[in-house]
Amino acid sequence: MYTKTLVLLLSCLLSNAVFGYPAHSQYWPHRSVLYFAPANDKYVKQFLLEALINECELQDRDIITLVIAEDGYTDPSWLKEEFDVRMLAKLYEVKKGKHTAILLGKDGEEKHRWGAKTDWQFINRLIDEMPIRKREMQQKRSPCSI
Template sequence: MFFAPEKDEHVKAFMMQTLMNDCLLQERDIRTLVITKDGFNKPANLFSPEDIRHLRKKYKIKGNDHTTILIGKDGLEKHRWGETTNWIFITELIDKMPLRKVEMTSRPSRCSA
């Protein structure tokens, strides 16, 4: 989940990078969400305004901060960072998780390096 105050250059960069890393994200079953304080959400209409308030409160998102949160398949927060995503670090972090290790032994990577 990428939280931002508005649809700014950091949001646009994040969305572009998710497209560029689509194979790696799909292979790891990663879903990306963008939620901005000014009302832009991607995917659109997934959350109600009340849902968004709840998420901002639950994850302690400050109004004008750019905060990205990796949530595991167990529903727990695994990592948190700011406006710039290091995709290599994130994919390596995910690949170290127990469930992902099992997935990697049963399915070879279909993404080119």
């Protein structure tokens, strides 16, 4: 009995789902862009700058951005304390030494993957074509349109 309980506990603790993002639910209240990089380099800085420039569009589409660099840098900084960032890279099959951005939908599924540079207009259009986003747009007007 004790052995079965121990094996069950260990299998739960070591499963990918436990280390997954986010750990608390299958369906999320937001979309995510996970940006993996070898280091906090010029591409990371550009990604963060562009995310700031596009902040209204990101908020309107319920997108959060997370940066995970192999050198230990994360944005937000608390990310490495809440998640096993190496397991996230493994879970999403990110190649070491490469810049990889991944768009995750509210259903938790990967929607698109790209490299170092982000085409925010393309990402916005891609999201706007998703069924959940179409319903959101019917229910409320974008605060970003002038």
